[in-house]
Amino acid sequence: MFSNKEEFKAVFLKKLEMMHGKRFEESTIRDQYQTLGNMVREYISKNWIQTNERSRANNHKKVYYLSIEFLLGRLLGSNLLNLGIREVVEEGLHDLGIHLQDIEESEADAGLGNGGLGRLAACFLDSLASLNLPGHGYGIRYKHGLFDQKIVDGFQVELPEQWLRHGNVWEVRKEDLAVEVNFWGKVDASYDGGRLTFRHVDSEKVMAVPYDMPVIGYGAKTVNTLRLWSAEPAKTFPTNKNVMQYKRETEAISEFLYPDDTHDEGKILRLKQQYFLVAASIGSIVRTHRRQHGHLYQLHEHVAIHVNDTHPVLAIPELMRVLLDEEGMSWDDAWHITTNTISYTNHTTLSEALEKWPIHIFQPLLPRIYMIVEEINERFCRELWNRYPGQWKRIEEMAIIAHGLVKMAHLAIVGSYSVNGVAKLHSEILKYREMKLFYEVFPQKFNNKTNGITHRRWLLKANQELSLLITQAIGDRWIKNPETLLDLKPYAFDASFRQELGNVKQKRKVLLAKRIYQQTGIVVDESSIFDVQVKRLHAYKRQLLNVLHIMYLYNRLKEDTSFSIYPRTFIFGAKASPGYYYAKRIIKLINSLADKINGDPQTNEQLKVIFLENYRVSLAEEIFPAADVSEQISTASKEASGTGNMKFMMNGAITLGTLDGANIEILEAVGKENIFIFGLTAQEVLDYYQNGGYRAHEYYHHDRRIKQVVDQLVNGFFRDAHDHFEPIYDSLLMQNDEYFVLRDFAAYAEAQERVEAAYRNRDRWLQMSAINIAHSGYFSSDRTIQEYASDIWKIKPML
Known part of the structure; x- marks a missing residue:
């Protein structure tokens, strides 16, 4: 249908009438976008299927990239480009009196991210497919992305970002592949043939329904998959809640990216999102692997699971749960497989971004997962004691659970085989400052992979x-x-x-x-x-x-x-x-x-x-x-x-x-x-933080330029300011300018x-x-992904 512009025009006009029940002359830009998008998705469906079949037939090791964010942007233009059909489409539409640019601008940005983290994940998916590498993304299908920003009287106002208002032409709902996810409840322990077993009972069940989107590589030989999970009610409702409350709480899991977590209610929802993502993704990965190999004992030889920052780190205890409770493995076997399957990228040196979850929230929401994290922590602390006898402070600082908190970055390092930073300086800071104690224990895990863009x-x-x-x-x-x-x-x-x-x-x-x-x-x-x-x-x-x-x-x-x-x-x-x-x-x-x-x-x-x-x-x-x-x-x-x-x-x-x-x-x-x-x-910055010696007031008093602009924050220079900028003024002088602006x-x-x-x-x-x-x-993210593929994931191109 894209071999020449005449054929394209004929198919486009026919499909538009069939899809929308109207003549071309009556169609809107959105009708035309939906028609073109459907044509592209149909065009690549054969390659999409063949990519999966090629991967299965050749028994390629695959990587699954788990990220709470995927900042995809608009997909029509990049898909046409990667397929090599943009020129044919542009010429054909021009003959029909349509500008391709107008159609592209009618597409909503898939704003399922907040910034660099989510955009990096999207670039990585593009490079994986373009390099013919078997790699798929797993994320959450947020009904609303971050938010639409409006500026009103100079202030940011947040409006719901409704990217799905008109549907998503690129996705395929696959209800038959839904995964059940369990929250709350309790854990029953019993002996089965002399072996202690655990069952998560009386849980609140949520269905994770996958929506698959094609990730089209440049040249289109490889079409990988981005699977986004939508939270939907299960058939069996919990008895302790009314139906509407359960429905609202369930759908909230995949409604908004980054709910406000200043209160416990928001923290619970964020933790729910994180476990929902990993439980659904691990369930899907395990099901695919079992279908091909029958058991999970060589999972790490066929599968690499990568967690993008700490948000998906619960993949570690969740995979342990599957191997222990569903597969019946010993702890040592399960731990060997898990720690050879999961790799972790750290994206920050900011302490507030290194997630820590209060036990009083974590334990009741995820009772079996908490038990497993507790056991990981006990065993790790025992190893540390054997290595550093009597060094209680070191063990306290490295513990996964301490002072009423579960420390996700610590869990990530202990439970993965690779820990990478995203620039040379960042990786050095991780090794010699932020994660220094862990680097001394696990030097072989730490490496650098400088970020890239597509x-x-x-x-x-x-x-x-x-x-x-x-x-x-x-x-x-x-x-x-x-x-x-x-x-x-x-x-x-x-x-x-x-x-x-x-x-x-x-x-x-x-x-x-x-x-x-x-x-x-x-x-x-x-x-x-x-x-x-x-x-x-x-x-x-x-x-x-x-x-x-x-x-x-x-x-x-x-x-x-x-x-x-x-x-x-x-x-x-x-x-x-x-x-x-x-x-x-x-x-x-x-x-x-x-x-x-x-x-x-x-x-x-x-x-x-x-x-x-x-x-x-x-x-x-x-x-x-x-x-x-x-x-x-x-x-x-x-x-x-x-x-x-x-x-x-x-x-x-x-x-x-x-x-x-x-x-x-x-x-x-x-x-x-x-x-x-x-x-x-x-x-120099680290020296200031460690040794003190920075006095913002000195720069304020000794540089006329600085004093003038800082004073203007509060002296009436801005007529509409009132006291809006006092917190900025105070941050520079009263709080000693934490980020050394002056x-x-x-x-x-x-x-x-x-x-x-x-x-x-x-x-x-x-x-x-x-x-x-x-x-x-x-x-380029091609270079970055080639480094991940060869150094961390050990995956090879599908020829």
Whole structure:
């Protein structure tokens, strides 16, 4: 149906009439999207089935990637691209008077994630399929993603994100493969043939119903599966609840991503979500394996289960439960299989993100799982005692259960065979600071896998103009072999190539300027420097440092009429977690500053501030190609890796960043002359935390610029501020500036001056841009996945 445009048009028109019961002339954009989506899914169904059959027939070892988030974005465009049929579809639709772009924009973002963690999982699935590796994703089919963000009077307002409002054309419901998940109840112990056995009884049952989505690899030889679980009532209702209460509580499990967990009710729901994901996924994996092999004694030889951060770590005790209670194995056999099946990626050095669950919540909700975790802890502590006799403090610090809490990161390390960080610096911090005691016990488990992004979405799809320019220069090998982007490096010194590169960037800036006007009504200078910081709003990512510097520039422009800057458009995009009130004040601050600056005729020709609401994957695809400057200014040691830095780099933006996360590896790749680095090092930050000595007041009192902008947070400079920004003021001075914003301010301001000076030399700037693009191939998720496949999972391509 996609062999040529005439055949495509005929099938498209026929299918549209059959699906929607109306003539083409009466159809809506949504009808057309649904029709095209169904055609694509039907087109790949044969390959989808064949991929699974090929994997079974060749007995390939498979990896199952468990993640609480999958930030997929829109799928139509990337699927057409990976299938190689975009051109036929575009031409056929054009003949019918339809713009493919309009159809693509009618698709809802599958916003099943919060940021980098979920987007990384989506990129990994793309690379697994594109490299013909047998790898499938398991997640939750949230009825609502994170939230739709609206800015009202400068404040973030959260609205339900209804990505499923019109259905999901890519999914296939497979009710016959539902898995039963058990909560609450109690555990009965009895002897069976001299062996102590356990049964989880009087439980509240929930059905996990799978919805399968195809993951189409580039070239479409391999179509893997993303299985998302939906929570639905079981046939047998609990006797201690009325039907409606049970139905509401059950459906809540897969209703919202990250429910508010400030109270016990929210904590219970989050823990339910995590166990629901792993119990359904392990149940599905085990059923597939049993059907092929009959028993589970060689499970670890055929299956790798990877847990993406601590959210799915209950896979460890759940797999133990299956092996012990259902398969009847001994503890030692079950533990050997489990600890050779499960691997774990750590994504953070932030202590608040290293999950800990109160026993008073964990034990009653998951009684059998708690028993198993308790036994794992007892055995582990006994091993530690044998190794470090008398060292009670060490054992206390390493215990999985201690002080009324179950520590999920500890469970992850003890129960897995591989523990990896996501950038060289991050992995070193894990080994020598955060997880130092565990590294001393299990040095063989720890390794690094620097994150990557799928260049097919973030360059080939998002920036077609730049992709075409690259292909004209070096051919199209880079699409399948991104490391060959290095062949572009000599072109950085070619004047005509630099000219074309500048033209491509300018076209994308014009397009983003149009989007900004549509969304905000603000006209921005398309020839200004587009300085962009888009990412989750968190104090350690230091959007505040950026804002305070913009305030300083504004002050100087107002006070000194002889001072001028190269026109600059500062662009922000970010969502703050609904309960993170400090982050929401930063959003208000950005918008208050934008109102003040954009409405000031004295400065607004040189300075504009834009906050693009509802930052998401599809909006990111418009922003990255247009950016000149990539703001990666987190407090050193706090950002595990970052992937936005890679997306900007791949699209020719120059990084302005700290020595944090993967910024360090970008620096190593491009050289110090092609990046702007400033600020404290990770070691300097750690020294402050360990030894003290930082006094924010000293920077406040000794730098006039800092004192002025900090005072403006509370002195009436913002007429609509009231007391909104007092918490920000207090965080800097009363709470001693935890993330060293004031300490790095002077270095940041100086780095921004270097940015402006470099940009004024247009030819040199474009050379830097080309060098960044050429070195970005290393940061493709294809490279990352190849490392996971060979070093951790031991899986091979399906030929």
